[in-house]
Amino acid sequence: MGPMSAACAFSEQLRMAGLLVQTARVLAELYGSLALTGKGHASDRAVLLGLSGKRPDGICPDEADRIVGEIRASGRMQLGGEAEIGFSEERDLLFHQRERLSFHSNGMRFTAIDVADQELASGIWYSIGGGAIVAESEVSGNAPPSGLYADVPYPFHSGDQLLERAEAAGLTIGELTLANELARMPEAEVRARLKAIRETMSACIDRGMGQGGILPGGLHVRRRAPEIHAKLVARQERALSDPLTVIDWVNLWALAVNEENAAGGRVVTAPTNGAAGIVPAVLRYYERFVANATEEGADRFLLTAAAIGSLFKENASISGAEVGCQGEVGVACSMAAAGLTAALGGSNGQIENAAEIGMEHNLGLTCDPVGGLVQVPCIERNAVGAIKAIEASRLALLGDGTHRVSLDQVIETMRKTGADMSAKYKETALGGLAVNVVAC
Structure with missing residues (x-):
């Protein structure tokens, strides 16, 4: 769920920045524990679905099987559900089992690349448990946390x-x-x-x-x-x-x-x-x-x-x-x-x-x-x-x-x-x- 949500968040960022149509391919890299157990945990499928604009709470298993099957059979993907790009798992989905990103063992990086093989945008996310994700910017002090921190009448921390x-x-x-x-x-x-x-x-x-x-x-x-x-x-x-x-x-x-x-x-x-x-x-x-x-x-x-x-x-x-x-x-x-x-x-x-x-x-x-x-x-x-x-x-x-x-x-x-x-x-x-x- 974490990799799917993170991949979807990246595709949404590309949409908001107007970069979907300029993207020719996306490189997805998984690190640490996420890489070591990634295929066993179906993180490879999750990345394909997330980059296709799908979220865990909005897709049924049968639809997921169909989308993943079509991507693998055709080598093509509807990035963000809109822009068709090429996608080869051998080239574009990498598992760095001996590398770990700084904040958490379940780290992943997504990079959008144009037809000239130049980087358009990149982002790092961490899957911190229970399907929850946090962006690198949220843990580096560059942006406020995105969690639910609305005022409540009875806050408690222990x-x-x-x-x-x-x-x-x-x-x-x-x-x-x-x-x-x-x-x-x-x-x-x-x-x-x-x-x-x-x-x-x-x-x-x-x-x-x-x-x-x-x-x-x-x-x-x-x-x-x-x-x-x-x-x-x-x-x-x-x-x-x-x-x-x-x-x-x-x-x-x-x-x-x-x-x-x-x-x-x-x-x-x-x-x-x-x-x-x-x-x-x-x-x-x-x-x-x-x-x-x-x-x-x-x-x-x-x-x-x-x-x-x-x-x-x-x-x-x-x-x-x-x-x-x-x-x-x-x-x-x-x-x-x-x-x-x-x-x-x-x-x-x-x-x-x-x-x-x-x-x-x-x-x-x-x-x-x-x-x-x-x-x-x-x-x-x-x-x-x-x-x-x-x-x-x-x-x-x-x-x-x-x-x-x-x-x-x-x-x-x-x-x-x-x-x-x-x-x-x-x-x-x-x-x-x-x-x-x-x-x-």
């Missing part, structure tokens, strides 16, 4: 501050998050966006349960969700004697989402693509297995999870290339644990405790995808993370919210652990399972 602000205002964490969102848009729009997120997550689960076959990429990983779904439907009476059947359903939903992700389907980054199955699986657990579950409770789940996720993003990282999989699956587990606790009526203290438990027991988790593909161990890791989130919520709800280790302490520990972690274990496919499992 877990302790979040609890303090909520207590002082007499609000739950979800209500505080909603109040901050209302500073940017009407409540009807906030609720509509929450509904769209829920529906996209749900559609991804359903699509994943119905799609069989082998995942692309060369590992020959079989999609298991349809078979598991069929077994669970055929054995529904088993739930009467085996209460742990609930776990099977949660595992199924998480697997379904991440098999869709591995196949290039549409997922919600929550907080990242590689960890996209945890929040949807736990949310569906709430909707399907919790008595008297409500739409308002589901909204409370997402609003609370968002608040927790923002703390990790601001004070540590959600990028596997920066801190390993603890920043992806670990953060997703923490978010889902907090969201479920809120939906079940937990206090703010219990919510913070659940978030802390969810991350504490993912500390040190490495990102070592076999073959650079988001398949092994990523798909199963989401299933385990979803169950761990439910466990964290249940543990927190058994207590009164008081606990020895704070969420802030765990976030800082995660940040330091990521800094100490060898680059081999940070989304480079150079260590761990990635080198101890034969990729083909």
